[in-house]
Every structure is written in structure tokens, then in C-alpha cells.
Amino acid sequence: MTLSYPLVDVSAQMAFGVNRLDRMSERRDDALLLSSLRRDPQARAFLYAGAQIVTKDGGFLFSKSEAEALGADWATTTFLGQSEDGPLFGASIPEADGLETKSLRSVALEAELPLDLLGPAAQASALLVWHRTHEFCGRCGHRTTLGEAGYRRECPNCGAQHFPRTDPVVIMLAIDGERCVLGRRANMSFYSSLAGFMEPGETIEAAVRREIWEEAGVATGRVVYHASQPWPFPANLMIGCFAEATSFEIDPRDKELEDVRWFDRKDLPSMLEGRNPPLAVPGAYSIAHYLIKTYAERGSEVLVNGR
Numbered sequence: 001m002t003l004s005y006p007l008v009d010v011s012a013q014m015a016f017g018v019n020r021l022d023r024m025s026e027r028r029d030d031a032l033l034l035s036s037l038r039r040d041p042q043a044r045a046f047l048y049a050g051a052q053i054v055t056k057d058g059g060f061l062f063s064k065s066e067a068e069a070l071g072a073d074w075a076t077t078t079f080l081g082q083s084e085d086g087p088l089f090g091a092s093i094p095e096a097d098g099l100e101t102k103s104l105r106s107v108a109l110e111a112e113l114p115l116d117l118l119g120p121a122a123q124a125s126a127l128l129v130w131h132r133t134h135e136f137c138g139r140c141g142h143r144t145t146l147g148e149a150g151y152r153r154e155c156p157n158c159g160a161q162h163f164p165r166t167d168p169v170v171i172m173l174a175i176d177g178e179r180c181v182l183g184r185r186a187n188m189s190f191y192s193s194l195a196g197f198m199e200p201g202e203t204i205e206a207a208v209r210r211e212i213w214e215e216a217g218v219a220t221g222r223v224v225y226h227a228s229q230p231w232p233f234p235a236n237l238m239i240g241c242f243a244e245a246t247s248f249e250i251d252p253r254d255k256e257l258e259d260v261r262w263f264d265r266k267d268l269p270s271m272l273e274g275r276n277p278p279l280a281v282p283g284a285y286s287i288a289h290y291l292i293k294t295y296a297e298r299g300s301e302v303l304v305n306g307r
Helices: 031-039 064-069 104-109 115-133 204-216 265-272 287-305
Strands: 044-049 052-055 078-083 086-092 100-103 145-147 152-154 167-176 179-184 194-197 220-231 236-245 259-264
Touching: 031 078, 031 086, 044 064, 044 115, 078 115, 086 115, 100 104, 104 115, 115 220, 167 204, 167 220, 167 287, 179 194, 179 204, 179 265, 179 287, 194 204, 204 220, 204 236, 220 287, 236 287, 259 265, 265 287
Parallel strands: 044 086, 167 236
Antiparallel strands: 044 052, 052 100, 078 086, 145 152, 167 179, 167 194, 179 259, 220 236
């Protein structure tokens, strides 16, 4: 079984935004089922060496025998879900010497994987990073073991159970009619929409307003949701919004950005197409690009329904 996405699902148009796997979350504790899925001759796995995805001859999926030959422990692979072509897993290998590896960011940027596989590849990356950083119990320090097909780690000493986390990040455009706010970090070669992590006890709307105020010194009122994007660097969910500016002087509070300024809407198309260096924007694989593109095309109308 695979899942379908409606045509109006803006998030599904983005890199990492499509994942049609049947994750079978209600059956992950079924040891017999999991054993059967691992023995399926059609089973394939994404392999990661650290944060790098392993590739071979332009492909990114490995059979059981191929994965084991590269050092993967097939018995502890993380189950991603069932696809139309068979079960998909994620696994780490101990080293990448002599292997061709790539960053998942470059794979997305260069569109080397179709959207149907890019989402599961991101899923695998996020889970495997979590496993590498949660080998020991946060309560008692004892080494943990794998559970629930890779979606839980269990402590045999104190009984604590640990689950993967996804960190929500708001990313947004502050809009004043025919202009919007973009910023650039010191190590960036482009201007982008503002962004920041949500904090405990905070709504999406409050986080949007706080981050714009901190990074640009611009107050905002109405906040409208646009779309979201899984961002596996290492495990974030980017929540894209538009916000209506109610003050207009740029006066950054936190000094995170090297430059923050208003950009006229009429200048955005050339920036999106890379025809206005050094005033570039992020590539089409990112939700920042979609936010800027949507506003460039529709103007302040996005503050009505976000789409």
C-alpha cells in the first residue's frame, strides 16, 4: 500500500515532502512480521556512512546482500515502510572508504532522487542520526537497545523508553504590501526568509512573531500558514508562514544575521532565477524558495489564505 497526496498539497511539491510508504506503525512490535519483511527478496535499504548517503552507479538503494557486504547489520536495520516495490529500510555502515557518498542536501539540490524516494531517504537519515546520538539512556546512562523496528530505544537497566524527536522550526516572510523582509547570515551567499526554532509553550503564530521581531526588529500581526517541509539536517520540520508587518523599521535585536532588509516584490523574480547576483535566494529544493516564489507571484494575497 502507498499513500496518495491531493494536488492542492503544497508541501508535497517540495523536496522531502512526499513519503508514500505505508509505515505500518501499528505493527512495528510484531517481531514475526518484521523478520518476514527483512527476508523479503524485494527488500532494499538506504545506507548512510555518518551523515553521508551511500550511492552506487547513480543508485541509492541496496539489497540485503549488498548492504551486508558493506558492513550493515541487516538484523538491526530501521524499517521505513512498505512501498509498491517492497519493504524499505535504513542502515548505517561503519566506514565509507572507497565508496561514493553524497550529502542528502546535494542529492536534493541536484534532483538525483525522485520525490517518492527523497522523502524516505530523509526519513532514514533522521532516524539513523537519532540512533547514533541516543546509544545511551538519558536517565541512567546505560547502553540502550533497539525497539519497535527502529522507532524506539529501550533501556534494559531502568526501563526508560526513548523515541525519535522532530524539532519544529518556523520559517516566514514578513510582508508589507509590495515588499518583504529577507536576511543573510555571515556564511551565506544568498538572502532568505527568516527562520528559528520554536520554544516550549509557544504557538506557531507566537514563534513567527517572536523570530521576526528578534531577527529584524519588525512587529507583525496576522500570521497565515503556507506549507511545511521535513528538513533532515538533522531532524527538523520547517513550518512555512506569511506574516503581516505592523512596524517597518529594520532594527535587529539578536544580531544573528549579517544583513536584514526590505526587498521589493518586483525584484524577486530575477533573484529566484539567479539573474541578480549577489542578491540570490535559496534553491528550489527549500521551503524558503517556495515562500518567496509564492509571494512574488501572488503578492499580499497570500495573507488571505496562505496558498
